[in-house]
Amino acid sequence: MKKKLSLIFSGVALLMFSNACTDLQEQVLDETLTANLSVEEAANGLLAPSYALLPNLFQHTTYFALQEISTDEAILPYRGGTDWGDNGIYLALHQHNTTSTDPNVLNTWNQLVQSISRCITAINGLKTSTSANAALYTAEARGMRAYYNMVLLDLFGIVFVKDDPALTSTILRGDEAVKYIESELLAVEPVLQSKATVGPGRLNQAAIWGLLSRLYLNAAVYRNIYGTSFDFKADEMDKVIQYADKIINSGQAKLSADYFSIFGNNNHTNDEIIFAVDQRPELNGHNRMAYFSISGDQFPLAAFPAANGTDGPGITSDFYQSWVQAYGAVDPARDPRFYQQNMSVYTNAADTCINDADYKINRGILRGQQYGALRVNGAFVRCADGKLKVGKLNYVTRNKADLAVNFSELIDFTTAGSNYNTGYRVEKYEFSSSSNTGRNRGEADIVILRLADIYMMRAEAKLRKGGDAAGALADVNLVRAARTKTLAPPALTSMSLDLLFRERGFEFYWEMLRRSDMIRFGKYEGKWTEKSNSDVKKRLFPIPQTAIDGASNSPGYLVQNAGY
Template sequence: MKTKLICALTGVGLLLFTGCTNLAEKVLDEASVSGLTDKQAADGNIAPVYARLPDIFQHTTYFALQEISTDEAILPYRGGTDWGDNGIYLALHQHTSTSTDPNIRNTWLLLLQGISRSITAINTLPTINDPASKVYIAEARGMRAYYNMVMLDLFGIAFLKDDPQATSDILRGEAAANYIKAEMLAVEPDLLTTVGPGRLSKGALWGLLARLHLNYAVYRDRYADTFTHKPEDMDKVVEYCDKLINSGQYQLSKDYFPIFNSDNHSNPELIFAVDQRAELNGHNRLAYFSLSGDQFPIPAYVGANGTDGPAITPDFYQSWVSAYAGKDPTVDPRFYKQNLSIYSNPGDSCVAESAFNINRGILRGQQYGLIRVNGAFVKCPDGKYKVGKLFNTTRNKPTLPVNFTEKIDFTVAGSDYSTGYRVEKYEFSKKSVSGRNLGDADIVIVRLADIYLMRAEAKLRKSNDAAAALADVNTVRASRTVTTPPPALTSMNLDLLFRERGFEFYWEMLRRTDMIRFGKYEGTWTEKTNTDKQKRIFPIPQTAIDGASNLPGYLVQNPGY
């Protein structure tokens, strides 16, 4: 196969806006495809359509934009220098990002590459005589709609383009949402129901359509003081959620954290996800991003540790505290799962490799784990691994305990390596040679719990049907039967539902979209006071504006940037 370097500024089509990349891609030419079967050719054209998903969902791209910009996550300069990155994470949290932010640019580039690859597949697959081509065309077209939906949510625009050589039409607002909806509806009949969460199935499409209709009011009038959720949109949310729930194809997981385990591809709650099985797809660092540099989750890899990245804000933590006033938030099994029994039994300080698993959820206080001395883990006389109190040894502070505190901010004291409660939601991969990347847990895009909570919200917004909404919320709560489920709620309103979505979906890249829809994004929280409504969407990268400069008025920067 030939290799080519893709450079964006080679024409006036969609790739005009991607900037030059260093991505060496394998492309099929006439010579290379001559030995392929039709099935191989079809498979080879649909695979690139999904291949950018793991990169879009990296910790520094979509995750950063959707979480660090909100009241859930904050990332200061650790120790005064680490994660400085010229202040981009501080700006993201404070809603002062600029059009030169590299993470915003990279997210833009990756989404456009996803759109471009979808267009290539849509135009190539009809020439391949394989039975799968019809389904693949529907998937490619549906994925083009999905990438545009994310683009609309983040940047306020969508690209309408069918001919690879043509110039895209740029759509904004309701026109963009209508285009995305029409594309999804057009492919629905040809999608399958049996392809699993890593591909666009009928169920995945229904979930995305429900999400689109739930946010239609935002997309229709982005800077409105109050969003008007039309009854017909809310009816559509309920319709698609009903289809998913009544299909019987998906089930709420009886245990919360296995939804995010390395083997979660077969978890019945997943409807649509980034397929990360067999470490084929990429650069998943969601598990390592928040952990301490002195937390080593895998005995087999002495170099696999955390990076002291983002923590949850005290504001988000206090939402748990206030919800369970008088009780520790651990009464909710979504908050925390203890795997290291040394917390409760100091005698259990020697652990077999096969039995070692770090704690999950929101991590507070003194941390325990594998003890590393001179580049090796300490072992007990019986050959098991020694587990004990952790110190900031990798930070050259061997007497400073890894003791996560609630306080975290952008001050010197609030930016130290142990400030902020950390999040370990996705399981740290036990297969990757570094343990940090190439994670093999599928990254959730849509799961059944979200379907129940979207339906609850639609019923509240349309007719204030608090009883039906409460029933949906409590169905999700009661489903986690492996542990004691969280106590049932006794009332429901939009504020309680917003809080519940935070408890259920924290760290899942839904928070920014939720905050905007619920009117919370201009609020005040730790280190954030900006109330500018124009920050509900991000700036179009300056490189994209510059790249389109030969077409005056074609690509206009978003207001406020």
């Protein structure tokens, strides 16, 4: 296994390059191998691969699937008894029956391991660089290595420690792993630049503060992953608050008045975002976050009649009911985070002819009958005046023209609950304006850290440290009150851990935080639609069988997680 790991952790970054780039002061980091590079171009090329696989990690079938479909937020049945079957991996994922041969687990693992490898290659290559940016780039690569290890720890319970590409990695777990990641983040923090200088698509100082807050908040879980309770140490909660304060007081981020602009096609300049996967179309843009959930008969772009959805996951009725319980007799659409109407045909049936420029799919949680551009024989139907004709949608593309695209609250693994129209859908990220297929070119940056999470983490630390409900309530209400483009959510009058967990669901649904939140709040072993497994061993995913097999000639080196 030592030879195998040596190949994985030193060779992959040299042998596997992608076309991805990212941004530094509006200059693109390019990893293309070109002759006669300048010193600065060579340094740039060494660092770029450290970021290059982030879009792959954050695809809908890798990190998103593991973090969301395993929870009470998302469920993905066999649509129509056939689509999204995938040998039952999404059913198993939701029911906490995932195995070590699951391809989504393997792909997520591979993106993390290869990214760590690329960071190690960058760190070592930059040692001999005479670039003026060598120290900064080294800090970025080292910080990204810590970030990937932090995700690896959260998902699989281990981290890989390696500096010399010729040596075998050391594997750490539990408290040792937490201390290692902490030390790495602290080491690079003074060297990194501000978010204002490098933007959210690069690891910046505020991002390090946010990652430290997240690490300290989850440290109790990482130290005792299968525990019946977690010891949230006062000094670690103090550090959560300390680093949250640094971000808030630095002025490097501001809460957005327009909630859905945080996930819009132009969100690279949204002040709320601290750290993100840079997905601008001229760079890395190819995520599928916007197409994954919506119907195959929803065509969001007037210019592209082939760009549609895929009838993927919906939200569970359990998650929807948490909104209903919070708002009582008031429709939860009253909360600007729940829904944004972009086409008035939903409320004014006479508005059936729409200018191409005004045609824009609604956002948030989509319920009931859906309206959109009507398509016949691959072309959109036009009104007499040439405008786009909009009407009630049916499942024409599924050869089920009698089935309305009428999303129901019911969604489960029964025949009735697995039809194409079951489950309320999520269109949180804006559908790419340049996507001619719907299956690529997502141009909205995918959020890793944003300011609302900083306030929410600070609120949680206040509650867990000494029961400072007033301080926590103030933080949560500040976030709620910031969404002023439309009517802001009403202020809460009390705060508890259960209420904070609910609020995190409202604020961060579909943002790949739910599984980690559920574990930390003691909710992951609960029951929800189609899930009753209460085995604490399922808090971690299995290490892929291929990795275990590869380590078989080095007994005791890579041990499968308990329960698999």
